[in-house]
Amino acid sequence: MTNPIRLAKYLSHAGVCSRRQASRLIDSGVVFVNGQPANHIDHVSDADAIEVEGQLLSGLAKKRYFAYHKPVGIDCKLKPQDPHSLIHHLPPALRTYPIGRLDKDSRGLLILTNDGELCNLLAHPDFSHEKEYWVEVDKPLDNPFFTQMQAGVPVDGEITKPCICEPITATRFKIILTQGRNRQIRKMARFCGYRVTDLLRVRIGEYSLDTELIPQGTYVELDSAEINVLKKVTRFQDGT
Numbered sequence: 662m663t664n665p666i667r668l669a670k671y672l673s674h675a676g677v678c679s680r681r682q683a684s685r686l687i688d689s690g691v692v693f694v695n696g697q698p699a700n701h702i703d704h705v706s707d708a709d710a711i712e713v714e715g716q717l718l719s720g721l722a723k724k725r726y727f728a729y730h731k732p733v734g735i736d737c738k739l740k741p742q743d744p745h746s747l748i749h750h751l752p753p754a755l756r757t758y759p760i761g762r763l764d765k766d767s768r769g770l771l772i773l774t775n776d777g778e779l780c781n782l783l784a785h786p787d788f789s790h791e792k793e794y795w796v797e798v799d800k801p802l803d804n805p806f807f808t809q810m811q812a813g814v815p816v817d818g819e820i821t822k823p824c825i826c827e828p829i830t831a832t833r834f835k836i837i838l839t840q841g842r843n844r845q846i847r848k849m850a851r852f853c854g855y856r857v858t859d860l861l862r863v864r865i866g867e868y869s870l871d872t873e874l875i876p877q878g879t880y881v882e883l884d885s886a887e888i889n890v891l892k893k894v895t896r897f898q899d900g901t
Contacts, residue, residue, distance in 0.1 A: 664706060665704035665705060665706045666704060666705070666706070667701075667702075667703075667704060668683070668687065668692070668694065668699055668700075668701065668703040668704070668705050668711075669683040669684050669687065669701065670683075670777075671705050671706075671711070672686070672692070672711075672713065672777070673777025673778060673780075673781070674777060674778070675711075675718050675775075676724070676725075676756050676757070676775025676776075676777070677713055677718070677756060677775075677777075678758060678777065679758070679777045679780045679781055680777055680778075680781055681781070682758075683777070684701065686713060686714075687699050687700070687701055691713060691714045691715075692711070692712070692713050693710075693711070693712040694709055694710070694711055694712075695709055695710050696710065699711075724774070724775060724776045725752070725757060725774060725775055725776075725882065726772065726773070726774045726776065726779075726882065726883040726887070726888050726891065727752055727757065727772070727773040727774070727880045727881065727882050727883065728770060728771070728772060728773075728868070728870070728875055728880060728881055728883060728887075729750070729751075729759075729770075729771040729772075729773050729875070729879075729880035730768075730769065730770065730771075730870060730872065730875040730876060730877045730878065730879055730880070731747070731763055731767075731768055731769060731770075731771050731877075731878075732768050732877045732878050733765070733766055733767070733768050734765060735747050735750060735765065736765045737759050737762035737763060737764075737765075737771070738762075739758060745765070747759060747771075750878070750880075751773060752773070752880065752882075756775055757773040757774055757775050758773065758774070758775070758780070759771045759772065759773055760772040760773075760774060760779070760780050760783045760865070761783065761792065761841055761865065763860075763862060764843075764844055764847075766860070767860040767861070767862065768859075768860070768861055768862075768877065769794070769860075769861040769862030769863060769870060770862045770863060770864065770865055770868075770869075770870040771862075772865055772868070772891065773880065779891065779892065783865070783866070783891070790839065790865070790866045791837050791838070791839055791864070791865075791866060792837070792838050792839075792841065792862060792864065792865050792866075793835065793836070793837045793862070793863050793864035793869075794835070794836050794837075794838070794846060794860060794861060794862050794863065795829060795833060795834075795835055795860075795861045795863055796833065796834055796835075796836060796846055796850070796857055796859070796860050796861070797832055797833045797857070797858045797859035797860075798832055798833075798834070798850060798855040798856060798857055798858060799832075799855060799856040799857075799858055800832065800855065801831045801832055802828055802831065802832060802834060802855070805853075806834075806853050806854075806855065807826050807827070807828070807834070809852075809853050810824065810826040810834075810836065810849055810850075810853060811823060811824060811825070811826045814849050814852045814853065815852060816842055816845055816848045816849060816852070817842060817843075817848070821838075821840065821842070821845065821849060822838075822839055822840050824836060824837055824838050824839070825837040846860060847860070865891075866890070866891060866893070867890045867891075867893060868887060868890050868891055
């Protein structure tokens with residue numbers, strides 16, 4: 662039996678969603694504790710009957726971690742009614758969700774987990790973990806492009822953080838970001854006069870995508886060493 666903890670934290674530990682998403686669920690009125698509508702101040706344990714969207718939780722879930730090689734055309738929004746949703750490609754019988762989305766037109770590495778604490782830490786802007794992408798554009802690159810991208814450009818009314826941006830081929834470049842705004846790389850490239858034609862995420866923190874081990878459209882469960890690599894990114898420790 663667990664000691665009582667805040668409801669949002671419990672939902673996160675139970676693998677339902679992240680703490681931020683848990684707060685939204687509570688606000689929307691779909692969470693019940695012992696038959697009563699839930700409040701943010703509720704403290705709960707395994708002894709309580711907790712219901713989310715009509716489903717009774719069975720207690721804290723074992724934490725699971727997967728690496729998924731997302732193809733183009735998969736939407737990271739978990740909507741069962743959408744045939745293109747990532748939810749139809751997740752490990753069966755497990756409630757996992759992605760850490761850091763990729764837009765529908767992008768491909769590459771996703772980390773899937775039911776560990777809400779790790780999700781919060783990896784996604785939180787205070788932790789500058791790296792994400793590396795290989796990007797193809799519609800015409801040859803020039804030096805001013807790399808100068809602009811590295812220094813930061815306007816995206817959604819704010820200047821992006823300085824980043825690493827280096828050429829791979831005449832029309833392909835590597836970029837390493839420590840922030841993750843919606844369609845950020847595409848918007849950055851557009852500001853510099855280029856259109857992205859292919860975007861591949863190859864690394865999150867110190868975990869890199871192995872395309873031989875994880876062919877496109879497949880996933881693998883991470884072992885303890887790989888999980889520790891992910892947790893090392895934010896100095897994450899269980900119980901913090």
